[in-house]
Structures are given as C-alpha cells and as structure tokens.
Amino acid sequence: MTTSYDDAQIGRARVTETPELAAYYKELEELEAGALWTVANDIEPWYPQPRSVPTHWSYAKLRPLVHKALPLVDADDAGRRVVMLTNPGRRDISAAVGLLYTGLQIMGPGEAMTAHRHQAAALRFVLEGTGAWTIVDGQKLEVGPRDFAITPNGTWHEHGNESPDTPCIWQDGLDIPLVNALDAPFYEVHPNLHQAPGRTVNSSLLTYGAHLLPYGTEGWTKPYSPLFAYPWEPTYESLLNLAKASEGSPYDGVIMEYTNPLTGGSVMPTMSAHIQLLRPDQPTRAHRHTGSVIYTVAKGHGYSVIDGCRYDWAEGDIFCVPSWSWHQHANMAASDDAVLFSFNDFPVMRALAFHREEAYTDNDGRQPSVQPS
Numbered sequence: 001m002t003t004s005y006d007d008a009q010i011g012r013a014r015v016t017e018t019p020e021l022a023a024y025y026k027e028l029e030e031l032e033a034g035a036l037w038t039v040a041n042d043i044e045p046w047y048p049q050p051r052s053v054p055t056h057w058s059y060a061k062l063r064p065l066v067h068k069a070l071p072l073v074d075a076d077d078a079g080r081r082v083v084m085l086t087n088p089g090r091r092d093i094s095a096a097v098g099l100l101y102t103g104l105q106i107m108g109p110g111e112a113m114t115a116h117r118h119q120a121a122a123l124r125f126v127l128e129g130t131g132a133w134t135i136v137d138g139q140k141l142e143v144g145p146r147d148f149a150i151t152p153n154g155t156w157h158e159h160g161n162e163s164p165d166t167p168c169i170w171q172d173g174l175d176i177p178l179v180n181a182l183d184a185p186f187y188e189v190h191p192n193l194h195q196a197p198g199r200t201v202n203s204s205l206l207t208y209g210a211h212l213l214p215y216g217t218e219g220w221t222k223p224y225s226p227l228f229a230y231p232w233e234p235t236y237e238s239l240l241n242l243a244k245a246s247e248g249s250p251y252d253g254v255i256m257e258y259t260n261p262l263t264g265g266s267v268m269p270t271m272s273a274h275i276q277l278l279r280p281d282q283p284t285r286a287h288r289h290t291g292s293v294i295y296t297v298a299k300g301h302g303y304s305v306i307d308g309c310r311y312d313w314a315e316g317d318i319f320c321v322p323s324w325s326w327h328q329h330a331n332m333a334a335s336d337d338a339v340l341f342s343f344n345d346f347p348v349m350r351a352l353a354f355h356r357e358e359a360y361t362d363n364d365g366r367q368p369s370v371q372p373s
Helices: 019-030 059-072 176-181 203-208 232-245 346-351
Strands: 055-057 082-085 101-107 116-118 122-128 132-136 139-143 148-151 157-161 168-174 187-189 254-257 272-278 287-289 293-299 302-306 309-313 318-321 327-331 338-344 357-359
Touching: 055 059, 059 082, 059 101, 101 157, 116 157, 122 293, 122 338, 132 148, 139 203, 232 254, 232 272, 272 327, 287 327, 302 318
Parallel strands: none
Antiparallel strands: 055 318, 082 101, 101 168, 116 187, 122 148, 122 168, 132 139, 132 157, 254 272, 272 338, 287 357, 293 318, 293 338, 302 309, 302 327
C-alpha cells in the first residue's frame, strides 16, 4: 500500500505567506505568470488523486428513459440518440470516469443514421435487440446482444437497425475527454451522407476471426485492429475453455483481452477491452492500478467493492473504477457464472510509461465494505 506522507516533510512546498510575497504574486499575475510553490502540492501529489468517483448505473432504471427518447428526439437531429452516463466528479467534461466517455444509444426499428468520422476512437457493446448494424470504412458489420465492435478514430461510420419492430440498445465507449484534453478534436459528416457498403457483410470477421493469420496481412499498417467485430458466442466459449485450463487471475477471475489479431496488442491505440468470467460464488482479491475502467455486466449478478463501498450489479448494469482505486469483484450466484465486459485507457498508460499496479495485502487481500450512501 502507498505510504502516508506529511506535507510538512522535506521535499514539499511549505512557504509561509507574507505581505511581501502577496505583493510579489500580484506582480507575477499581471504578467500571466505565477510561483510554482503555491500550487506544487496540488499538481504533483504523492499518488493519483482522481476527481472521478466510483459510480454505478442501473440498467433497469435507465432503460425506460433510454426508450423514452425514441419518440422525443429524431436520431439525425440529435446526431446520435444517446443517453450519456456522467461521473459526479467529471460532469465538466462529460466523462464517465477519468478521460473516458460512455453512453447508451438506442436505434428504432428500420432506423439508419448518417455517416461521419471523428478524431475520437469508439467502441460498441450491444445490450439488447437484433438487427443492429454499423458500417466502418465501407465494411458492414451485423451485431447482436453481447457482441463487441470497434470504430477506430478517423474511420467513416454509420449505424442502423434492420429489425422491423424492435429497438436496439448498445453501449458506446469513446475517448472524447482525452481527445479534448489534448485539444485535438475533429468531426466531419460524410460528403454523400451515407457510405456504399462492400459486397460481403462482416468481411473483417470472415478474414481475421478464426484465430488464424490470413496470407497477405502485411499490407495492413494501421495502428488498430483489422478485425472490427468480436461476436459473443466464440468469446464466451473461449472464456469457458480458459476456465477449464486455468485458475485465472486472483484479482479478475478468468480474464481475456480483445486483441488485434495481427499484433496481439490492444484493439485501438487509446482504449483496450476485456471480458472476464467469475465462477459461481467466486470472490476476487483487491488490487489497484493506474488507468480508469468502465465495466458492463454481460451476464449474471454479483457485486464489486470499490474503495471500500459495495456496489451490487445485475445484467446490463454499468459501473466504473477510477484510477488507483482499490477494487474487487464477486459472483453472487451459487450455480452459474457471471461475465463482465470492460474497456479502459490502459494503452495510453503503457505507452506513456505511467502503468503501475499494486495488490491489497490486508485482510487476506479483501477490502471491508459498506453500502454506498
């Protein structure tokens, strides 16, 4: 665990205020300057001090409000008909946690959106409905419940729902707050409003989805996965198979990362995604790491303890773990597994050499918990 420090210790700013210093600060301010020692303890703390707080969003409570938006707002008028999930500590940047955004997008029967592209990278996790599709740089992808799909930054994309009578809801995940923090956002509408899809639906899945490397892949030089869709059925089967062969992680259960099939790395440069299985009645041990995570309950029910507070979750619920927050998970079912989908900013942490991880060592590796107020 992190050592506790006293700000009076050597190495920390502790300058005593005087009338002369106050006058000096005023002189600096008039020249758009300042004294570092007045803010040093705030901008360089001993350890991460995220403004985000652990937050849980109930799908059962949000779902009726997501459906309520259908007759109220035209999707093209809104750009995207999305109910965003905001962290109480990060409403100023519309973030769900850290520099990650998420929301619930609903598409009505037979609905199609116009094509666009933006600097932010995006991903989708389907919660309900059949008939949903997305076209990414001309590749049409059909996705269903619990399927995962990516929309890398700068790619033209559009979405729709081919079902004649059933809405579709999927979770959007984007790095919009990160892009905005770096002052690098761009957004464009397709000059033809819609793309002309290629001849073969799910062509990236047919090419790269068999765990075999197809001949001729050396032509792919883009920094993101050439596989744009990761269906639920083979993903869940892989989890079950791994559970037969491995005990998994003491902190995350049986966990796997969605990867770029050409490199084995993350699906996109700024965000990665994982899927994890908790066996019946399984509790994990607590740990913490730099990097923020947004979890979605794909299957089952259980709870997570985040910084000492217990959050009970059920299928469809979404919750977040801020950077450097202690967290552990537990499956409450006695006879069935629970599965969590998650996405995070770990690729950024690793690329910048910011990644750090630490195990909770007290109380047999598990935090005591209370229900959140």
